[in-house]
Amino acid sequence: QKEVEQDPGPLSVPEGAIVSLNCTYSNSAFQYFMWYRQYSRKGPELLMYTYSSGNKEDGRFTAQVDKSSKYISLFIRDSQPSDSATYLCAMSAGNTPLVFGKGTRLSVIA
Amino acid sequence: DAGVTQSPTHLIKTRGQHVTLRCSPISGHKSVSWYQQVLGQGPQFIFQYYEKEERGRGNFPDRFSARQFPNYSSELNVNALLLGDSALYLCASSLADLNTIYFGEGSWLTVV
Numbered sequence: 001q002k003e004v005e006q007d008p009g010p011l012s013v014p015e016g017a018i019v020s021l022n023c024t025y026s027n028s029a030f031q032y033f034m035w036y037r038q039y040s041r042k043g044p045e046l047l048m049y050t051y052s053s054g055n056k057e058d059g060r061f062t063a064q065v066d067k068s069s070k071y072i073s074l075f076i077r078d079s080q081p082s083d084s085a086t087y088l089c090a091m092s093a094g095n096t097p098l099v100f101g102k103g104t105r106l107s108v109i110a
Numbered sequence: 111d112a113g114v115t116q117s118p119t120h121l122i123k124t125r126g127q128h129v130t131l132r133c134s135p136i137s138g139h140k141s142v143s144w145y146q147q148v149l150g151q152g153p154q155f156i157f158q159y160y161e162k163e164e165r166g167r168g169n170f171p172d173r174f175s176a177r178q179f180p181n182y183s184s185e186l187n188v189n190a191l192l193l194g195d196s197a198l199y200l201c202a203s204s205l206a207d208l209n210t211i212y213f214g215e216g217s218w219l220t221v222v
Binding site: 004006008034036041042043044045046049088090096097098099100101102103 | 114143150151152153154155158166168198200210211212213214215216218
Protein backbone atom coordinates (compact mmCIF):
# COMPACT_ATOMS: atom_id res chain seq x y z
CA GLN A 1 0.00 0.00 0.00
CA LYS A 2 1.37 3.39 -0.98
CA GLU A 3 1.67 5.96 1.79
CA VAL A 4 -0.57 8.42 -0.07
CA GLU A 5 -3.29 7.40 -2.50
CA GLN A 6 -4.91 9.84 -4.89
CA ASP A 7 -7.27 9.08 -7.75
CA PRO A 8 -5.48 10.34 -10.88
CA GLY A 9 -8.72 11.10 -12.72
CA PRO A 10 -9.05 12.70 -15.15
CA LEU A 11 -12.00 14.59 -13.74
CA SER A 12 -14.09 16.75 -16.06
CA VAL A 13 -16.75 19.14 -14.73
CA PRO A 14 -18.83 22.02 -16.15
CA GLU A 15 -18.00 25.59 -15.20
CA GLY A 16 -19.62 26.58 -11.91
CA ALA A 17 -19.64 23.05 -10.48
CA ILE A 18 -18.37 22.15 -7.02
CA VAL A 19 -15.28 19.96 -7.29
CA SER A 20 -14.22 17.47 -4.64
CA LEU A 21 -10.67 16.11 -4.68
CA ASN A 22 -9.53 13.51 -2.18
CA CYS A 23 -6.53 11.65 -0.81
CA THR A 24 -6.15 8.84 1.66
CA TYR A 25 -3.01 7.99 3.57
CA SER A 26 -1.66 5.22 5.74
CA ASN A 27 0.96 6.93 7.94
CA SER A 28 -0.71 8.07 11.17
CA ALA A 29 2.33 10.29 11.92
CA PHE A 30 1.32 12.76 9.20
CA GLN A 31 0.27 16.06 10.76
CA TYR A 32 0.79 18.63 8.00
CA PHE A 33 -1.37 18.51 4.90
CA MET A 34 -1.02 20.55 1.74
CA TRP A 35 -2.66 20.94 -1.62
CA TYR A 36 -0.64 22.08 -4.61
CA ARG A 37 -1.92 23.11 -8.04
CA GLN A 38 0.25 22.32 -11.04
CA TYR A 39 -0.42 23.71 -14.47
CA SER A 40 0.92 21.83 -17.45
CA ARG A 41 4.74 21.91 -17.62
CA LYS A 42 4.97 24.23 -14.59
CA GLY A 43 6.11 23.77 -10.99
CA PRO A 44 3.56 23.03 -8.23
CA GLU A 45 1.99 26.07 -6.56
CA LEU A 46 1.03 25.88 -2.87
CA LEU A 47 -2.76 26.34 -2.54
CA MET A 48 -3.70 25.29 0.96
CA TYR A 49 -1.85 24.31 4.11
CA THR A 50 -3.51 22.65 7.11
CA TYR A 51 -2.16 21.41 10.39
CA SER A 52 -3.85 18.41 12.02
CA SER A 53 -7.60 17.88 11.67
CA GLY A 54 -10.23 20.42 10.72
CA ASN A 55 -11.27 22.74 7.93
CA LYS A 56 -9.58 25.70 6.32
CA GLU A 57 -11.19 28.05 3.83
CA ASP A 58 -9.55 30.45 1.39
CA GLY A 59 -11.83 32.07 -1.14
CA ARG A 60 -13.38 29.37 -3.33
CA PHE A 61 -11.16 26.68 -1.82
CA THR A 62 -11.82 24.61 1.32
CA ALA A 63 -9.43 22.00 2.69
CA GLN A 64 -10.65 19.35 5.11
CA VAL A 65 -8.60 16.89 7.14
CA ASP A 66 -10.06 13.89 8.95
CA LYS A 67 -7.17 12.24 10.76
CA SER A 68 -9.38 9.55 12.28
CA SER A 69 -10.20 8.31 8.78
CA LYS A 70 -6.81 9.28 7.30
CA TYR A 71 -8.65 11.21 4.61
CA ILE A 72 -8.17 14.71 3.24
CA SER A 73 -10.25 16.69 0.78
CA LEU A 74 -10.08 19.85 -1.28
CA PHE A 75 -13.33 21.48 -2.39
CA ILE A 76 -13.45 24.07 -5.15
CA ARG A 77 -16.65 26.11 -5.36
CA ASP A 78 -17.85 27.85 -8.51
CA SER A 79 -15.14 26.17 -10.56
CA GLN A 80 -13.63 28.14 -13.44
CA PRO A 81 -11.82 27.05 -16.62
CA SER A 82 -8.69 28.60 -15.08
CA ASP A 83 -8.91 25.94 -12.34
CA SER A 84 -8.05 23.29 -14.96
CA ALA A 85 -4.80 21.80 -13.69
CA THR A 86 -3.40 18.83 -11.81
CA TYR A 87 -4.02 18.95 -8.06
CA LEU A 88 -1.47 17.27 -5.81
CA CYS A 89 -2.01 16.41 -2.18
CA ALA A 90 1.09 16.31 0.01
CA MET A 91 1.71 15.57 3.65
CA SER A 92 4.46 15.28 6.22
CA ALA A 93 5.03 14.22 9.79
CA GLY A 94 6.68 17.52 10.64
CA ASN A 95 10.13 18.52 9.43
CA THR A 96 10.19 15.47 7.22
CA PRO A 97 10.07 15.48 3.42
CA LEU A 98 6.69 15.89 1.80
CA VAL A 99 5.05 12.74 0.49
CA PHE A 100 2.89 13.44 -2.54
CA GLY A 101 -0.04 11.73 -4.15
CA LYS A 102 0.02 11.08 -7.89
CA GLY A 103 -2.14 14.11 -8.60
CA THR A 104 -5.67 14.43 -10.00
CA ARG A 105 -6.06 16.03 -13.41
CA LEU A 106 -9.05 18.39 -13.46
CA SER A 107 -10.68 19.95 -16.50
CA VAL A 108 -13.35 22.63 -16.06
CA ILE A 109 -15.37 22.99 -19.24
CA ALA A 110 -16.82 26.41 -20.13
CA ASP B 111 9.67 39.32 -5.00
CA ALA B 112 11.51 36.66 -6.94
CA GLY B 113 10.36 33.14 -6.31
CA VAL B 114 12.50 30.04 -6.55
CA THR B 115 14.51 30.21 -9.76
CA GLN B 116 15.92 27.21 -11.56
CA SER B 117 18.22 26.75 -14.53
CA PRO B 118 18.31 25.47 -17.15
CA THR B 119 14.59 25.14 -17.90
CA HIS B 120 15.03 22.42 -20.51
CA LEU B 121 17.94 20.22 -21.48
CA ILE B 122 18.63 17.09 -23.45
CA LYS B 123 21.46 14.75 -22.50
CA THR B 124 22.78 11.44 -23.77
CA ARG B 125 22.92 8.27 -21.67
CA GLY B 126 26.09 8.14 -19.60
CA GLN B 127 26.55 11.91 -19.50
CA HIS B 128 26.54 14.12 -16.44
CA VAL B 129 24.14 16.97 -15.65
CA THR B 130 24.17 19.88 -13.20
CA LEU B 131 20.95 21.69 -12.30
CA ARG B 132 20.94 24.96 -10.38
CA CYS B 133 18.53 26.59 -7.97
CA SER B 134 18.26 29.93 -6.19
CA PRO B 135 15.85 29.96 -3.24
CA ILE B 136 13.44 32.71 -2.25
CA SER B 137 15.33 35.53 -0.53
CA GLY B 138 15.65 34.76 3.18
CA HIS B 139 14.98 31.04 2.77
CA LYS B 140 17.79 28.87 4.10
CA SER B 141 16.44 25.44 3.24
CA VAL B 142 16.48 23.94 -0.24
CA SER B 143 14.95 20.63 -1.28
CA TRP B 144 15.13 18.74 -4.56
CA TYR B 145 12.35 16.57 -5.97
CA GLN B 146 12.06 14.44 -9.09
CA GLN B 147 8.70 14.31 -10.88
CA VAL B 148 8.26 11.65 -13.53
CA LEU B 149 5.39 12.18 -15.98
CA GLY B 150 2.08 11.18 -14.42
CA GLN B 151 3.48 10.90 -10.89
CA GLY B 152 3.79 13.16 -7.88
CA PRO B 153 7.17 14.63 -6.93
CA GLN B 154 9.61 12.30 -5.15
CA PHE B 155 12.02 13.65 -2.54
CA ILE B 156 15.73 13.51 -3.45
CA PHE B 157 17.62 15.81 -1.03
CA GLN B 158 17.19 18.52 1.56
CA TYR B 159 19.85 21.03 2.58
CA TYR B 160 19.72 23.52 5.41
CA GLU B 161 22.52 25.94 6.22
CA LYS B 162 24.75 24.12 3.72
CA GLU B 163 24.36 20.76 5.45
CA GLU B 164 22.51 17.74 4.10
CA ARG B 165 19.47 17.14 6.27
CA GLY B 166 17.77 14.38 4.35
CA ARG B 167 18.18 12.06 1.43
CA GLY B 168 15.52 10.12 -0.44
CA ASN B 169 15.74 6.69 -2.01
CA PHE B 170 17.93 7.63 -4.95
CA PRO B 171 21.23 6.03 -6.07
CA ASP B 172 24.64 7.54 -5.35
CA ARG B 173 24.71 8.89 -8.90
CA PHE B 174 22.63 11.73 -7.45
CA SER B 175 24.44 14.32 -5.36
CA ALA B 176 23.80 17.89 -4.30
CA ARG B 177 25.29 20.76 -2.39
CA GLN B 178 24.29 24.14 -1.00
CA PHE B 179 26.45 27.23 -1.24
CA PRO B 180 27.02 30.03 1.32
CA ASN B 181 24.41 32.19 -0.46
CA TYR B 182 21.91 29.28 0.01
CA SER B 183 21.73 28.50 -3.70
CA SER B 184 22.05 24.85 -4.57
CA GLU B 185 22.96 22.50 -7.35
CA LEU B 186 21.91 18.94 -8.11
CA ASN B 187 24.32 16.68 -9.96
CA VAL B 188 23.44 13.45 -11.68
CA ASN B 189 26.18 11.21 -13.07
CA ALA B 190 26.00 8.37 -15.59
CA LEU B 191 22.56 9.38 -16.81
CA LEU B 192 20.00 6.69 -17.57
CA LEU B 193 16.90 6.93 -19.73
CA GLY B 194 14.84 6.62 -16.55
CA ASP B 195 16.32 9.86 -15.20
CA SER B 196 14.18 11.76 -17.69
CA ALA B 197 11.90 13.87 -15.52
CA LEU B 198 11.05 17.31 -14.20
CA TYR B 199 13.52 18.22 -11.46
CA LEU B 200 12.00 20.58 -8.94
CA CYS B 201 13.76 22.74 -6.43
CA ALA B 202 11.84 24.02 -3.42
CA SER B 203 12.78 26.45 -0.68
CA SER B 204 11.50 27.13 2.80
CA LEU B 205 12.45 29.31 5.75
CA ALA B 206 13.69 26.55 8.00
CA ASP B 207 11.32 23.63 8.29
CA LEU B 208 9.98 21.42 5.56
CA ASN B 209 6.31 21.95 6.25
CA THR B 210 5.72 24.87 3.91
CA ILE B 211 7.82 24.67 0.79
CA TYR B 212 7.62 26.69 -2.40
CA PHE B 213 8.60 25.20 -5.73
CA GLY B 214 10.36 26.64 -8.71
CA GLU B 215 9.21 25.99 -12.28
CA GLY B 216 11.59 23.06 -12.60
CA SER B 217 14.21 21.82 -15.03
CA TRP B 218 12.97 19.43 -17.69
CA LEU B 219 15.62 16.78 -18.33
CA THR B 220 15.36 14.43 -21.28
CA VAL B 221 17.90 11.62 -21.55
CA VAL B 222 18.21 10.04 -25.00
